[in-house]
Amino acid sequence: MAAQIFSAIFVILVGVGGCVAYFWGANKLLDIVFPSRGVTGAAAVDNLRRQGFIRPWLFVGPALLILTVYLIYPVVETLRLSFMDRGGTGFVGFANYEWALGDREFRNSILNNVLWLAVVPAACTFLGLVIAVLTDRIWWGTIAKSLIFLPLAISFVGASVIWKFIYEYRGDGQVQIGILNAIVQFFGGAPQVWISIPFWNNFFLMIILIWIQTGFAMVILSSALRGIPEETLEAAVIDGANPFQIFWKIMIPQIWGTIAVVWTTITILVLKVFDIVLTMTNGQWNSQVLANLMFDWMFRGGGDFGRGATIAIVIMIAVVPIMIWNIRQANRETGGH
Amino acid sequence: MATGKSFLGRFGVHLAVLVFVVIWTIPTLGILVSSLRDKDQIVASGWWNSVVSSSQTEAGRLPPASAQVEKDGKFFLEGNIFGDGPVRSISAFGVRSAAPTQYEAGVVADLGEGVTLQLNADGSFAMASPKAFEGERGQRVYFASSAPPRFTTENYETVLFSEGIGRSFMNSLTVTIPATVIPILIAAFAAYALAWMRFPGRALLIAVIIGLLVVPLQMSLIPLLKLYNGVGVFFGVPVKTYLGIWLAHTGFGLPFAIYLLRSYIAGLPREVMESARIDGASDFEIFVKIVLPLSFPVLASFAIFQFLWVWNDLLVAMVFLGTEADQIVLTAKLNALLGSRGGDWEILTTSAFITIIVPLIVFFSLQRYFVRGLLAGSVKGG
Numbered sequence: 001m002a003a004q005i006f007s008a009i010f011v012i013l014v015g016v017g018g019c020v021a022y023f024w025g026a027n028k029l030l031d032i033v034f035p036s037r038g039v040t041g042a043a044a045v046d047n048l049r050r051q052g053f054i055r056p057w058l059f060v061g062p063a064l065l066i067l068t069v070y071l072i073y074p075v076v077e078t079l080r081l082s083f084m085d086r087g088g089t090g091f092v093g094f095a096n097y098e099w100a101l102g103d104r105e106f107r108n109s110i111l112n113n114v115l116w117l118a119v120v121p122a123a124c125t126f127l128g129l130v131i132a133v134l135t136d137r138i139w140w141g142t143i144a145k146s147l148i149f150l151p152l153a154i155s156f157v158g159a160s161v162i163w164k165f166i167y168e169y170r171g172d173g174q175v176q177i178g179i180l181n182a183i184v185q186f187f188g189g190a191p192q193v194w195i196s197i198p199f200w201n202n203f204f205l206m207i208i209l210i211w212i213q214t215g216f217a218m219v220i221l222s223s224a225l226r227g228i229p230e231e232t233l234e235a236a237v238i239d240g241a242n243p244f245q246i247f248w249k250i251m252i253p254q255i256w257g258t259i260a261v262v263w264t265t266i267t268i269l270v271l272k273v274f275d276i277v278l279t280m281t282n283g284q285w286n287s288q289v290l291a292n293l294m295f296d297w298m299f300r301g302g303g304d305f306g307r308g309a310t311i312a313i314v315i316m317i318a319v320v321p322i323m324i325w326n327i328r329q330a331n332r333e334t335g336g337h
Numbered sequence: 338m339a340t341g342k343s344f345l346g347r348f349g350v351h352l353a354v355l356v357f358v359v360i361w362t363i364p365t366l367g368i369l370v371s372s373l374r375d376k377d378q379i380v381a382s383g384w385w386n387s388v389v390s391s392s393q394t395e396a397g398r399l400p401p402a403s404a405q406v407e408k409d410g411k412f413f414l415e416g417n418i419f420g421d422g423p424v425r426s427i428s429a430f431g432v433r434s435a436a437p438t439q440y441e442a443g444v445v446a447d448l449g450e451g452v453t454l455q456l457n458a459d460g461s462f463a464m465a466s467p468k469a470f471e472g473e474r475g476q477r478v479y480f481a482s483s484a485p486p487r488f489t490t491e492n493y494e495t496v497l498f499s500e501g502i503g504r505s506f507m508n509s510l511t512v513t514i515p516a517t518v519i520p521i522l523i524a525a526f527a528a529y530a531l532a533w534m535r536f537p538g539r540a541l542l543i544a545v546i547i548g549l550l551v552v553p554l555q556m557s558l559i560p561l562l563k564l565y566n567g568v569g570v571f572f573g574v575p576v577k578t579y580l581g582i583w584l585a586h587t588g589f590g591l592p593f594a595i596y597l598l599r600s601y602i603a604g605l606p607r608e609v610m611e612s613a614r615i616d617g618a619s620d621f622e623i624f625v626k627i628v629l630p631l632s633f634p635v636l637a638s639f640a641i642f643q644f645l646w647v648w649n650d651l652l653v654a655m656v657f658l659g660t661e662a663d664q665i666v667l668t669a670k671l672n673a674l675l676g677s678r679g680g681d682w683e684i685l686t687t688s689a690f691i692t693i694i695v696p697l698i699v700f701f702s703l704q705r706y707f708v709r710g711l712l713a714g715s716v717k718g719g
Contacts, residue, residue, distance in 0.1 A: 008511040011579055015515040019522045027621040036619070055620050056536035063527035063591055064542070069564075070557060070588025071549050077560035088563065127357075134354050144354050146704065148361045153700035154693045155649030157668045161675065161689035162364045165371070165682065175393070177383050177682070179367065211361065216711065223712050272553050275651045279672055294555050295652070298562070305559050312555040323551045330547045 019062075026058045075316070081309035088305040096310040106311070109288045113318075115202055116209075116273065116289065121266040123210045125259060128217025132225055133247065135218075145222070149215035156212070156275030163208045164280060167194040198286040205287060208276050213269065217262045224258035225251060264322050271315050290315050365693075368686040375487040376683035392428070392483035394437050399462065399478060402470035414464040418456065418478065425482035430456040437479030456480060492687040500678075502688050504662055505670040509648060509695075511579055512658070512666055516586035516647045517640055523587065524594030525602075525636065529624050531595065532603035533610060543599070549592040558656055561585065565657070577659040585657050586650070590643050597713060601635035602628060638710025641703050645696050667692040 034047035034054075085092050100106045131148060135141035151159065168178030172190050176182040181191035195201045228251060236250050252259075274291035281287045283296065294311035297304050370384045381393055397418045405412045419425070431439035432448060440446040442458040452466045456478065464476065497503040530536070531543055569576035605628065613623050629636075651668040658664045660673070671688050678684045700707060 005507060008507060011511065012515050012518075015580070015583055016518045016522075019519050023522065023526055023621075027619075031619070031621075037617075051619070052534075053536075056530045056534040056539075059526040059530035059534065059620075059624075060542065062523045063595060066523065066584065066588045067546070067549065067591055070561065070585060071552055071592070072545075074557035074560035075552060077563075078556045081559060088559075131354070131357055134350050134357075138351055138354060141354070144358050146701075147358050149704075150365070150697070150700065151361065153645055153649075153696040154365070155651070155668050155696070157651050157671050158649075158689045158693045159364075161671060161685050162368050164675070165367055165686060166364055168682075175382060177380060179363070179383065179385065182383050182385075211364065214361075219708055219711055268551050268553070272555065275668075275672075278651070279675055291553075291555055294558075295655075298559060298656075305563070308559050312553070312559065315553050315555050319551050319553055323548050326551060327544050327547050331544065 022062065023058075026061075027055070030054060030058065078309045078312050078316075081305050082313045084306050084309075086304040086306050092306065096306045099307065100310055100314070105283070105288055105293060108286055109283075109290045109293045109311075110314075112202055112287065112289050113271065116206060116270045117267060119203070120206050120209050120213070120270045121263045123206075124213040124217045124266050125221075125262050127210070127214045128219075128262065129221050129259070131214065131218045132222035133251075136222060136225060145215075145218060149219060151212045152215045154212065156208075156273075157279050159208050159212055160276055160279035163204075163211075164195075167204060169193045195281055195287070196285045201281065201285055201287050205276055205280055208280075209270065209273060213266055217266065220258060220262050221255065224255040228254045264325075268319060268322060271318055368689050371682060372492055372687040372690045373488045373490070374492075374683070375489055376492065376681075378484065378487060379682050379686075381484070387488075388486055390426070390483040390485050392481060394479065394481050395425075396434075396437075397478050397480065399464060399475035401473050401475045403473075404475075405470045407469075410467075412466045412469050414462075414470065414475070416462065417460045418462055418480070419460040423484070424460060425484045427456060427458050427460060427480045427482050430478060430480035432476065432478060434477075434479060438481050442480075454478070492683045493691070496684055496687045496691065500674070500684060500688065501662055501665075502667070502670060502691055505665055505667045506691065508664060509666045509668075509692075512582055512586070512654070513644055513647045515579075515583045516590075517643045519583060520587045520590045520594050520643060521636055521640060524591055524598050524639070525629065525632065526624065527591075527595050528598035528602050529620075529628055531599050533628075534620060546592050546595050550596060552592075554589060554652060557585075557589070558652075562656060577657060577664065579658075579664075582653065582657040585653055586643075586647050589653065590646065594639050594643070597639050597710065598632065598635055600713065602632055605631055634706065634709060635713065637703065637706040638713065641699060641707045642710055644699060648696055 030051055034050045036044055036048045036051060039047065081088050082096055083091060083093060085095075131145075135144050138144070154162070166178055166180050168176075169181055169191055170176050170178075172185075176185050176191055180194065185191055194204045232250060232254070233246065236246050241249070272291050273289060274295060277283060277287060277289050277292040278295070283289070283292050290311055294308050294315070297308040297311060367384050370387055371379050374384065374387055378387070399414055399418070400416060404416075405414050407413075418427075427442045429438035429441050430446075431437045432446070432454065433439070440456075442456060445453050445455045448454055450466075450468075452464070454462065454464045454476070456462045462478070464470075497506075531539060531546075565576050565581055568574070609627060609631075610623055613627055618626070649668065651672060654666045654669050655672075658666065658669070660669065665673070667688075671685075671692055674685060674688055
């Protein structure tokens with residue numbers, strides 16, 4: 001254990017130190033090669049200009065390099081691999097895509113992903129909005145928000161264990177230690193193996209993600225709600241609007257942009273959902289999703305990179321519209337400069 | 338606000354929020370309570386009953402006829418039903434499975450033909466008969482027992498030191514700390530350049546970074562796996578290393594880091610930087626002496642994000658790190674335990690609680706920065 005701690009501290013120092021050393025050293029080097037102090041006249045101006053030309057690249061250089069290796073190159077490479085065979089060496093055209101269309105598990109994953117996309121973002125946004133509105137009017141709202149927000153800090157694996165314990169099944173008539181089956185049995189129902197009921201088990205897995213993400217939606221929407229000018233609400237009250245009219249006709253339209261942001265953020269998260277399915281069912285009982293299927297194909301039978309890449313591309317295609325919308329939005333905000 | 342004026346309305350709001358809070362808290366409470374319970378009690382009763390004695394109906398067998406003692410022409414069998422096992426408190430007993438609690442503890446039960454059986458609350462029993470007992474199997478006895486609630490930290494000792502969770506905890510720290518610090522450094526420099534320095538291709542770079550914000554991790558896995566394998570073979574180095582996963586987490590965290598830091602740094606007052614520049618400070622000096630200190634809140638926000646994201650990550654760890662004891666991180670270990678110790682809830686609940694305790698501490702102590710980052714990251718961005 002002591003050796004582990006020591007080597008951990010050592011590698012941490014090396015990693016972080018190397019990073020600091022680069023930035024400090026590179027800038028120092030630039031100052032030495034093209035000095036702007038201690039020289040006069042045209043030489044100083046020249047060197048300042050050269051520094052101004054090179055220094056931005058010293059600053060963005062490492063970021064650019066890492067982004068290229070870890071994100072930009074892989075996107076291109078994954079696209080290429082999706083047209084290759086399992087080892088990634090022979091060109092197979094659209095064979096992987098044809099395989100996907102005909103594969104029972106892939107089609108099941110697509111269906112489940114659509115289900116997740118339809119339910120989770122909507123549920124999180126709706127619940128988050130309701131809780132945000134309610135907690136804004138009580139004195140212990142901050143504490144309540146903290147507690148509902150808390151699952152956001154918990155890992156998907158941790159959350160899966162937590163919920164697996166809730167769904168725990170014991171035979172009919174036995175003492176139930178899973179709270180859900182205990183409640184069912186208390187009301188006279190028969191206990192169920194919740195996560196192995198095809199189709200419905202999807203919803204029991206979705207509940208986990210909703211439990212985690214509602215706090216996210218709540219915090220963002222709560223802050224947007226507080227940004228609504230007091231005067232508009234007061235004017236509505238004076239005009240005799242009831243609480244529901246205020247909510248639907250005044251509040252919702254004003255925070256529409258924020259709702260869209262929350263929705264798309266959770267949508268992207270849902271497309272990538274992997275840990276929950278892996279740990280709860282590993283795709284059994286028709287609960288497979290794309291991200292887990294892809295992980296499966298990366299290693300199944302020594303790994304099939306072609307099929308894995310194809311599934312990744314399918315996930316990517318679903319993200320592209322959101323990506324384009326984001327870039328447009330950002331360009332408009334910065335005025336295109 | 339218009340609502341909440343009537344008593345009923347206000348009461349309804351309180352009640353509704355209370356219901357939400359209870360639903361959202363109970364799952365975590367369940368594993369916290371269970372992790373502190375005696376492992377036999379976890380399976381004997383639901384955790385919500387953990388503060389009351391857990392009662393159950395058990396079955397036992399008295400000793401066979403060979404253990405009988407003859408006294409005054411009568412035959413006796415005596416002893417304790419629990420033997421060497423832990424003592425429970427018996428409330429009732431019976432000899433037929435259809436009526437397991439027919440007699441109260443301590444009562445002398447008449448079993449017919451002059452045979453009597455007395456079973457006391459502490460488990461001691463006395464059976465008497467005018468005729469000699471026969472047979473190799475003793476009398477079957479049913480009884481309702483209850484054990485007092487028992488809370489313990491034994492489970493924590495077990496998982497930390499025998500199940501390898503302690504080691505994994507260290508591994509998680511080894512992965513998380515550099516994977517949090519490195520991207521901050523790299524992103525801060527890049528963010529400053531993108532916000533305050535003029536160079537060709539800047540606008541394009543910003544657009545690319547915003548585009549990369551949403552690229553799914555899945556797109557990177559296979560090419561990087563191939564790349565790492567290639568590098569490993571070419572240089573004859575191990576494929577799965579801590580350096581490899583730090584860089585991977587740095588790469589995956591960079592778009593958000595640059596995006597978040599850039600929008601903050603771009604909002605810093607121009608005058609401060611101009612005046613420093615007039616005083617002859619270079620960009621590097623401005624960055625280190627002015628921008629970094631001023632950006633502390635946003636750096637803290639991102640640090641919390643990245644820390645939570647790396648600590649909680651399973652996918653990247655499963656692809657880029659090994660599953661041996663010296664590399665397996667908490668999330669991967671927990672996933673492995675779900676497979677190997679599926680029904681052992683004392684192990685699973687305790688391990689799960691250990692994996693979530695660090696994020697919870699970080700979260701509660703730095704919630705302000707976390708929320709600020711969340712708002713800056715999503716509301717402005719869209």
